[in-house]
Amino acid sequence: MTAAPTAAAAPAPAARAPAVLPDRGPGDRLSRTFWRRPGLLTALLIAPPLLWLGVVYLGSLAALLAQSFFSIDPFSGLTVREFTLATYAELLKPANLDIILRTVTMAAAVTAGCALIGFPVAYFAARYARGRWKALFYLGILLPLWSSYLVKVYAWKLILAKEGIVSWAVEGIGASAILNAVLALPVIGGNSLSTSYLGTWIVFVYVWLPYMILPMQAALERVPVSLLEASADLGATRWQTFRTVVLPLAMPGVAAGSIFTFSLTLGDYIIPQIVGTSARFIGLMVYQLQGTAGNIPLAAAFAVVPIVIMLVYLWLAKRRGAFDAL
Amino acid sequence: MSMTPAVEFQSVARHFGTVRAVDGVDLTVAEGEFFAMLGPSGSGKTTCLRLISGFERPTAGSIRIFGQDVSRVPPHRRNVNTVFQDYALFPHLTVRENVAYGLMVKGVDRRTRMARADEMLALVKLPDYGDRRPGQLSGGQRQRVALARALVNEPRVLLLDEPLGALDLKLREAMQDELKALQRRLGITFVFVTHDQSEALSMADRLAVFNDGRVAQVGTPAEVYNTPRTRFVAGFVGSSNILPPAFSTALGGPAAWVSLRPESVRLVPWDRSVHRGAVRDLRFLGAGTRVQIDMPQGELAALVPAGLPLPAPGDSVGIVLAPNALHPMEGEA
Numbered sequence A: 001m002t003a004a005p006t007a008a009a010a011p012a013p014a015a016r017a018p019a020v021l022p023d024r025g026p027g028d029r030l031s032r033t034f035w036r037r038p039g040l041l042t043a044l045l046i047a048p049p050l051l052w053l054g055v056v057y058l059g060s061l062a063a064l065l066a067q068s069f070f071s072i073d074p075f076s077g078l079t080v081r082e083f084t085l086a087t088y089a090e091l092l093k094p095a096n097l098d099i100i101l102r103t104v105t106m107a108a109a110v111t112a113g114c115a116l117i118g119f120p121v122a123y124f125a126a127r128y129a130r131g132r133w134k135a136l137f138y139l140g141i142l143l144p145l146w147s148s149y150l151v152k153v154y155a156w157k158l159i160l161a162k163e164g165i166v167s168w169a170v171e172g173i174g175a176s177a178i179l180n181a182v183l184a185l186p187v188i189g190g191n192s193l194s195t196s197y198l199g200t201w202i203v204f205v206y207v208w209l210p211y212m213i214l215p216m217q218a219a220l221e222r223v224p225v226s227l228l229e230a231s232a233d234l235g236a237t238r239w240q241t242f243r244t245v246v247l248p249l250a251m252p253g254v255a256a257g258s259i260f261t262f263s264l265t266l267g268d269y270i271i272p273q274i275v276g277t278s279a280r281f282i283g284l285m286v287y288q289l290q291g292t293a294g295n296i297p298l299a300a301a302f303a304v305v306p307i308v309i310m311l312v313y314l315w316l317a318k319r320r321g322a323f324d325a326l
Numbered sequence B: 001m002s003m004t005p006a007v008e009f010q011s012v013a014r015h016f017g018t019v020r021a022v023d024g025v026d027l028t029v030a031e032g033e034f035f036a037m038l039g040p041s042g043s044g045k046t047t048c049l050r051l052i053s054g055f056e057r058p059t060a061g062s063i064r065i066f067g068q069d070v071s072r073v074p075p076h077r078r079n080v081n082t083v084f085q086d087y088a089l090f091p092h093l094t095v096r097e098n099v100a101y102g103l104m105v106k107g108v109d110r111r112t113r114m115a116r117a118d119e120m121l122a123l124v125k126l127p128d129y130g131d132r133r134p135g136q137l138s139g140g141q142r143q144r145v146a147l148a149r150a151l152v153n154e155p156r157v158l159l160l161d162e163p164l165g166a167l168d169l170k171l172r173e174a175m176q177d178e179l180k181a182l183q184r185r186l187g188i189t190f191v192f193v194t195h196d197q198s199e200a201l202s203m204a205d206r207l208a209v210f211n212d213g214r215v216a217q218v219g220t221p222a223e224v225y226n227t228p229r230t231r232f233v234a235g236f237v238g239s240s241n242i243l244p245p246a247f248s249t250a251l252g253g254p255a256a257w258v259s260l261r262p263e264s265v266r267l268v269p270w271d272r273s274v275h276r277g278a279v280r281d282l283r284f285l286g287a288g289t290r291v292q293i294d295m296p297q298g299e300l301a302a303l304v305p306a307g308l309p310l311p312a313p314g315d316s317v318g319i320v321l322a323p324n325a326l327h328p329m330e331g332e333a
Helices: A026-036 A038-068 A086-092 A094-127 A131-146 A149-160 A163-172 A176-183 A199-219 A225-233 A238-267 A282-290 A298-320 B045-053 B093-106 B110-122 B139-151 B167-184 B197-203 B220-228 B230-234 B245-250
Strands: B007-016 B019-029 B034-038 B060-065 B080-083 B157-161 B189-194 B207-213 B213-220 B241-243 B258-260 B265-269 B277-286 B288-295 B300-304 B314-321
Touching: A038 A298, A086 A094, A086 A298, A094 A131, A094 A199, A094 A238, A094 A282, A094 A298, A131 A199, A131 B213, A149 A199, A149 B207, A149 B245, A163 A176, A199 A238, A225 A238, A225 B080, A238 A282, A238 A298, A238 B093, A282 A298, B007 B045, B019 B045, B019 B213, B034 B045, B045 B060, B045 B080, B045 B157, B045 B189, B045 B207, B080 B139, B093 B110, B093 B139, B110 B139, B139 B167, B167 B189, B167 B197, B189 B197, B197 B220, B207 B220, B207 B230, B207 B241, B213 B220, B213 B230, B230 B241, B241 B300, B245 B258, B265 B300
Parallel strands: B034 B189, B034 B207, B080 B157, B157 B189
Antiparallel strands: B007 B019, B007 B060, B207 B213, B241 B258, B265 B314, B277 B288, B277 B314, B288 B300
């Protein structure tokens, strides 16, 4: 016998697996169709959301925008469906400008507050938290989002009230003088925390904080440790590394987070109603104008303001290079 | 010995919990030397590099850089720069800004540092790439940028952490030549970490072979290659035969574990030698062919240079060893 393979050693041709496997029914045929036309599956998958986004979402937004170019008849209270910029001119009245300015200032302050408080949390979570600690971090950030928004806001009203937990605790540690000094500050102060701009700000920051932390943490997580080491290796102090490496690379996250906190504050109409000075904000104006006042065009014009502000904000962020590291 | 060593390790240990990553290492790297730290992954070579750069602090022992104890010196104050394994280029900065980074954090004015960065880019043969982003470069180009960025500070010691690992073979060989030439020209001490023995042998003036957090052997490439101190070194460097004492004595060698280079084994017709075996397998390597021979005491590999006649599998062959081919090693593993 030689070592050469014999017919008996090799499997008979009939017993070998076929080069092309048999058809396995309709699902198989469908797969083949998609394989031959790769665009088809993508089109089928994207069509429903595109319809939803294009028709229902953007369509209603367009309808809203169209409303803002109409005006209301002062006598009948009916909408005059003719193109006019009069409604927008009304926005420029001092009282309305005040509302816009107040809302934008609050949104900016809330965004700054969220960024300052959120950054260390996000940094810690991205850099040091592992395993169980990371799970605990996500739980801690997301848990407040699972409970009702209204419940949280009313809880804060009680916490910040004149006889609330905060003043009680402050009194307990003998720091009432500090709280009173803070409340005595012009503009942001007030009778109590729950009836001051400061209180509104605190609640806004609390409610929107997760929306700032999560994108910041995601951005920071993508910064490899070796970049921080390279920076130190090249002679940078911690602060220089933070300023020239960490912060620029975290900017897309900060920008994304601030888009959330900024736009959510611009549009909110509940928190300023419950906690604060009862001064009006854009969201509240929209709510009141389309409801009790029945002035849909002005409500629409007010609703356009945050959209324009956000577009300008995004454009500025892009120009400042916030998305360069994406 | 009047010259202060560039880097000196005295019984340095670095433990991570119960893991002894570095466990009692003594090392001396001379100024101007191209020093390689060679070893398998997890052998402690990278930790040693990080101990020099300052990203790790020793659990015990002392590290001196040009005579100065650096136990309390943070990385940013050590005049030592690193070429990172993943290059660690800043993605948000241009290539020129990357290279100028070390000068920027030291407060060198913009004009000067940009000019210096351009000089460095010319040195690494990327003169026209200053305005690009790292993301637009190939792996080899990034590697050069990382090198330029590390050299711009004129470090006393340049550390290279597997810098050629991510490059393809052709590029790696070209970079090996360039790194060597650059090191000669600048006269800076290079400490180079690699797991590639041929890279270490071809580039280094001296090398340390790491195993299990310890240095198994330090020496010139020729010393380490020809006279491995332990079985580990013999196995890791080159492709030696490692023969037990019984095999060694049968071949006329000492009664100890010995290493035997395949190129020291010559094949002759079977009746011309008392040492005989049967050819099991041949492996073509280009410059030669590795012949695997079954001997009565075990297996042996011989390297037949290209051009010489080759046996066929199953043939009986005799073997003749070059003088002093059997090199005894310490009994340890």
